[in-house]
Amino acid sequence: MIFQHLPILQILIPLLAAPLALLLRTPLLSWALALVASWASLAVSVALLLRVLAEGVVVYELGDWAAPWGIEYRIDALNGFVLIIISLIGAIVVPYAKRSVEAEVQDRRIYLFYTMLLLCMSGLLGITITGDAFNLFVFLEVSSLSTYVLISLGRDRRALIAAYRYLIVGTIGATFYIIGVGLLYMSTGSLNIGDLARLVPALADNRTVQAGMAFLTLGLSIKAAVFPLHLWLPNAYTYAPSAVTVFLAATATKVAVYALIRVVFTIFGGVDLFEAFGVHTTLMMMAIVAMFVGSIVAVYQGNIKRMLAYSSIAQIGYIILGLSFDSVTGVTAGIVHLFNHALTKGGLFMAMGCIALVAGSVRLDDMAGLGKRMPVTMAAFVAGGLSLIGVPLTVGFVSKWYLIKAALEQGSMLIAMLIVLSSLIAVAYVWRVVEVAYFRDPPDGDTAVREAPVSMLVPMLILVGASVYFGIDASTTLDIAGAAAAALMGVGG
């Protein structure tokens, strides 16, 4: 019986745990509840993905109202994979968050932190799992509103401004999305994503539908921080509590990219978007500019959390670049990089959280000699940095290999060169940190080892370890991403 309800349990577990965490009000109990809920959620998403891989698409009708009138949850290889990303990061962030949050969030607000984290988790999982375009909007709001609160819990007063700014920009993004859904509903009479995919091709010349597509793409691009709509991101990531940055960097933008994939390749899959509107070249240009601007700006940052935030903008560029190739290899590269970048950036931001806790600052100037004082954390940072660059035996390499393969498939030597070139800029910003941390002496000559608590080190090492493991044996992730891409392109053509 329980297996038949897995899709709804995926959402229900964190959604029910959130109000309970609010009622519990004690930091320890809320944390324990969040821990149980996030691990249960991970178990559900693993079970779901296994079922999808074995049996094909899993459908769940809410209230037993049949789609397209009712809301259905629809899980295929693509969103099953994204569900794993979210719940895996969630399950690893919660144990990590305990000590980090105790240090960075006021005691009387800690229960609110876990309530919001659980809400955010259910929102992101909901966006991913739903097969209904309007339901997606509702979950988008659930995740966005809780994200604003999470960011504003940061210790730095600038966190409030960053959260407010993100609130304004994020609301514009969500509004654009809902306007797009409204326009599509007006012309097709349907809100179900699968149904829309069936109805839209016949109306491809309709201006209302075209405007709808523009609004959907723009709205989701804001949420995904696709260049040049990324300006909310650096401050939000920099001033949010460390655990929040880890969670958001690894999941929030990925989920928005996932929604973008759904719009472009599923709803408008039957329309030859890339040819008809030149979306292909626009996205590709944006992606390439993002890869360079993000990386170059990152080189000049004094705050390393901020540096990693700019690097995220570049990495989102890689994902969008993969999608813009409009080929199975390209989309595979994009999807696999969703996962790979989540592992890499999650691990790197966890290292920042450890440094913030022990050293009290994540500014480059304060990191002198950290290689000696925090050997484990800095080793993890280096491993994560190598993956950002795309060194072989890390997940970053797998993604870039596929990107380059997709570029060469289309005979574009230039883009392949640009991918390599932009990776070299990543060498520059990672090296700056390595140089200061390993080759400079600590200012007070104090080289005694003082590491972060085990509860933070272990989650960090799991993520960094995974980013090496899936770099050496990428067959699992590539198979799933490949299957997802083939399914998308098979419909889209």
Added chain:
Amino acid sequence: MNYKIVIRVVSKFLIPYMLLFALYVQWHGDFGPGGGFQAGVIFAAGFILYGIVFGVGNLRDVVPAWVTRTLLAGGVLLYAGVGVAGMLMGGSFLNYSVLAATPTGGQHLGILLVELGVGVTVAAAMITIFATFSSRER
């Protein structure tokens, strides 16, 4: 204390009717215009009027923070609980038909409880937002 006496008297007179109207909108929601969200907002408006006229301190004496917080969570739990009850009784999440002996009766009961959950949470949220913004309460 004596100034604005008109406002004080009139609002004291109005508030019970506002709450009553909210309850009407709540319970009549499945037959006519209305429902949990609207009812919750109207219900909260009664409390907010009280807060504006008699001060947030007095409002918080009437509904302390722990009450709104409990109601906030309680409404969501009621909503989700009805959904889970549907699952336990053999339907999908939020299938009301299985809740009572007849499907029609089940649909009635289900929507009534779910809308009550919405109403409770919305009212508590509106009061909390007002009280938080108009005081230094954290």
